[in-house]
Amino acid sequence: GENVEQHPSTLSVQEGDSAVIKCTYSDSASNYFPWYKQELGKRPQLIIDIRSNVGEKKDQRIAVTLNKTAKHFSLHITETQPEDSAVYFCAATPGYQKVTFGTGTKLQVIP
Amino acid sequence: DAGVIQSPRHEVTEMGQEVTLRCKPISGHDYLFWYRQTMMRGLELLIYFNNNVPIDDSGMPEDRFSAKMPNASFSTLKIQPSEPRDSAVYFCASRTGTGSSPLHFGNGTRLTVT
Numbered sequence: 001g002e003n004v005e006q007h008p009s010t011l012s013v014q015e016g017d018s019a020v021i022k023c024t025y026s027d028s029a030s031n032y033f034p035w036y037k038q039e040l041g042k043r044p045q046l047i048i049d050i051r052s053n054v055g056e057k058k059d060q061r062i063a064v065t066l067n068k069t070a071k072h073f074s075l076h077i078t079e080t081q082p083e084d085s086a087v088y089f090c091a092a093t094p095g096y097q098k099v100t101f102g103t104g105t106k107l108q109v110i111p
Numbered sequence: 112d113a114g115v116i117q118s119p120r121h122e123v124t125e126m127g128q129e130v131t132l133r134c135k136p137i138s139g140h141d142y143l144f145w146y147r148q149t150m151m152r153g154l155e156l157l158i159y160f161n162n163n164v165p166i167d168d169s170g171m172p173e174d175r176f177s178a179k180m181p182n183a184s185f186s187t188l189k190i191q192p193s194e195p196r197d198s199a200v201y202f203c204a205s206r207t208g209t210g211s212s213p214l215h216f217g218n219g220t221r222l223t224v225t
Contacts, residue, residue: 099204
C-alpha cells in the first residue's frame with residue numbers, strides 16, 4: 001500500500017518568513033495530493049491540492065509543487081502569519097480511492 | 112449543507128464497555144472513511160466504504176473493532192470491548208467519487224477509555 005513520509009515534524013519560523021514542508025510517497029499510482037491544515041482541537045481542512053498532471057499550483061500565499069519522477073511534493077507558505085500556526089498534513093491518493101496521510105508537521109509562527 | 116456529522120463529540124467509558132461512534136456523511140458522497148488520530152500514530156485510516164460497501168479494512172486494529180454502513184446516510188464504528196489504548200479522536204470523512212475530490216471531515220469523536 002501507499003506510504004507517505006513527511007518532514008519536518010516540527011517547524012518554527014519568524015512571522016513574515018517562509019515555511020516549507022516536504023513529503024514523499026511510495027505508490028506510483030498516486031495521482032492526487034491534497035494538503036490539510038488542522039488547528040488545535042479542530043478537524044483537518046483542505047487548504048490546497050494538486051493533481052499528477054500538474055507540477056505546481058499556487059493560491060495566494062500557499063503553493064504546492066509536485067515531482068512525480070522523484071515521488072515527492074512540497075508545501076510552501078510565504079509571508080507567514082501567526083494564524084498559520086497549526087498542524088499540516090500531506091496526503092496521497094492512489095487511483096483516486098484510499099487517502100493516506102503523512103505524519104504531520106506542527107508549524108509555529110513566532111510573532 | 113450541514114457537512115459530515117459525527118456523534119457523540121465526546122465519549123468517556125470504562126474499559127470493557129462497548130462503544131459506538133456514529134457518522135452521517137454529506138449527501139451525495141460515495142466514499143466514507145473512518146480515521147483514528149493519536150499523537151503517536153497521527154491520522155490512521157481504519158476502514159473505508161464505497162457505495163456502502165467496505166473496500167479496505169486493513170487498518171482496523173483487531174477484531175474488537177467493527178464498522179458498518181447500512182445505507183448511504185449512516186455509518187457506525189463499534190469497539191467491543193474497549194481498552195484504554197483505544198483512547199483517541201475518531202474522525203469520519205466523506206467525499207464524492209468523481210475524480211480528485213477532497214475529503215470533508217466531521218468534527219470528530221474524542222474517546223476516553225478509563
